[in-house]
Amino acid sequence: MTVANDEQWPTPFKEWLTRTASAADDIADSGVRRLKRRFGHEDIPKIQPYMGYATSERIYLHGRVLTNPPIDSDYQTDHWWRNLQNAVQRFVSNEVPGVTIEGAFDGHTATTTSDSEGYFHLTLDRPPQESAAFWDMAKLRIKNHPRARRESDQTTCHLLSVPSEAKFAIISDVDDTILHTGATNIVTMAKLTFFGNARTRAPLDGVAALYERLQCEDGNTPINPIFYVSSSPWNLYDLLEDFLELNAIPRGPLLLRDLGFDENKFLKSGHEHKLDKARRLIRAYKHLPFLLFGDSGQEDARLYAAAAEEFPDRIRGIFIRDVDPMISSSHDAKVDQYVRQAAQAGVPMYLIKDSVQAAEIAAEHGWLDRDALPTIVQATRRDTERPPV
Incomplete structure (x- = not known):
C-alpha cells in the first residue's frame, strides 16, 4: 500500500495531511476503546510476538499488542472466503496502546510501553557468552493491565543468536x-x-x-x-x-x-x-x-x-x-x-x-x-x- 513517494507531494501539504490523518486515526481508535469500556466490552490484550535477534552485546525483541491477533489457519481446507476473512482480520487490527511489556532472557529483563498502534520494541543487555544456540527463546509478558489474563498475558518468541564462526x-x-x-x-x-x-x-x-x-x-x-x-x-x-x-x-x-x-x-x-x-x-x-x-x-x-x-x-x-x-x-x-x-x-x-x-x-x-x-x-x-x- 504505497500511497506516493515523498517527492510527489509538496512538503507543507504532506506534513499537514500526515498530522491530520494521524490525529483522526488516534481519535477514532480512542473513541472505539472508550465505547467498549463504557458498555463493559473492553477486549483482552494479547501479545503477537515477532522473531528477535541478538548481537554479542544486545538483544532486540519486538511485537504488537492486539485484542484480535491472527488465528492459526488450516491451509489444507481453507477456501478463498476463509482466506479473505483471515486477510480482513489481519488488516482490521484492534491494537492496544499504553500496555507495559516486559521482556526477559537469560536472567536479564527490560520493560517498554506499546505505542499508539500497539507496537513495542525492547532492548536487553546481553552478558558475554562463550557459546549460544543459533535459535533460543525469550519471554514476553504484559504487566499490570486490568484486562490481562494469566493464560494469555505471556508468550515466548524465537531469538536468533549469531555464532562466532559465522562467515557472513x-x-x-x-x-x-x-x-x-x-x-x-x-x-x-x-x-x-x-x-x-x-x-x-x-x-x-x-x-x-x-x-x-x-x-x-x-x-x-x-x-x-x-x-x-x-x-x-x-x-x-x-x-x-x-x-x-x-x-x-x-x-x-x-x-x-x-x-x-x-x-x-x-x-x-x-x-x-x-x-x-x-x-x-x-x-x-x-x-x-x-x-x-x-x-x-x-x-x-x-x-x-x-x-x-x-x-x-x-x-x-x-x-x-x-x-x-x-x-x-x-x-x-x-x-x-x-x-x-x-x-x-x-x-x-x-x-x-x-x-x-x-x-x-x-x-x-x-x-x-x-x-x-x-x-x-x-x-x-x-x-x-x-x-x-
Whole structure:
C-alpha cells in the first residue's frame, strides 16, 4: 500500500495531511476503546510476538499488542472466503496502546510501553557468552493491565543468536525474491494477498535449497544468519512466517513495514524502510560482512547500491533476481545503472535469472561450497516442474 513517494507531494501539504490523518486515526481508535469500556466490552490484550535477534552485546525483541491477533489457519481446507476473512482480520487490527511489556532472557529483563498502534520494541543487555544456540527463546509478558489474563498475558518468541564462526550475514527481500507475489501487477498482488494463504503462495524455484546451503556450510548446522526485509506490512507477519516454514526456507527475523499514520509512516515510500533496516543490521553486526538479495521489480537495486556506497567494506555482493528473465525489459535497464553505481563503490551487483546462477556466482567467490551446486540445481529443476498450487 504505497500511497506516493515523498517527492510527489509538496512538503507543507504532506506534513499537514500526515498530522491530520494521524490525529483522526488516534481519535477514532480512542473513541472505539472508550465505547467498549463504557458498555463493559473492553477486549483482552494479547501479545503477537515477532522473531528477535541478538548481537554479542544486545538483544532486540519486538511485537504488537492486539485484542484480535491472527488465528492459526488450516491451509489444507481453507477456501478463498476463509482466506479473505483471515486477510480482513489481519488488516482490521484492534491494537492496544499504553500496555507495559516486559521482556526477559537469560536472567536479564527490560520493560517498554506499546505505542499508539500497539507496537513495542525492547532492548536487553546481553552478558558475554562463550557459546549460544543459533535459535533460543525469550519471554514476553504484559504487566499490570486490568484486562490481562494469566493464560494469555505471556508468550515466548524465537531469538536468533549469531555464532562466532559465522562467515557472513544475508539480508533478503521477500516479494519476488523468495516469494512469487506479482508485485509488478497490482491485480495479481491483491488477489494473492486477500484470497490466498501461506500454502497457496509459491516460492521462487530453488530458493529454499540455495538459502539453506548459504546458511549451513555442511548442509545441517546453521551458522550464517538470514534476515528478511519486506515492504509488506506487519499485518502479514503470521502469513510470511508460515510461508517460510511450509516451504522449508530457512527462518530468520522478518522486518516488515508499519502502515500507520504517524510521521515517517504515512505517505512514505514503501521501500525506503528496507534501507533503514539494512543499515541497522550492518551497524549491529560490526564483525560480519553481508550479502544482499533483492529483485528487479521494485526498488531493491537502487536501495542496495546506496547501501554499497555507504558500506563498501561491509557488503561483499548483491544479487538481484530478474523478475522477467526471458525478455529484455525496462527493469533490466534500470538495474544496469545501479550495477555500475555499486561497482564504483567496489561492490559487485549481479542480475540473476535463477537460484542456480546465484549459486554459481556465490561458489566462485567462496561464499558457497561447490559441493552444494548439484543439490541446488536438482532442487531448482524440481521446483520448476512443480505443478501450480
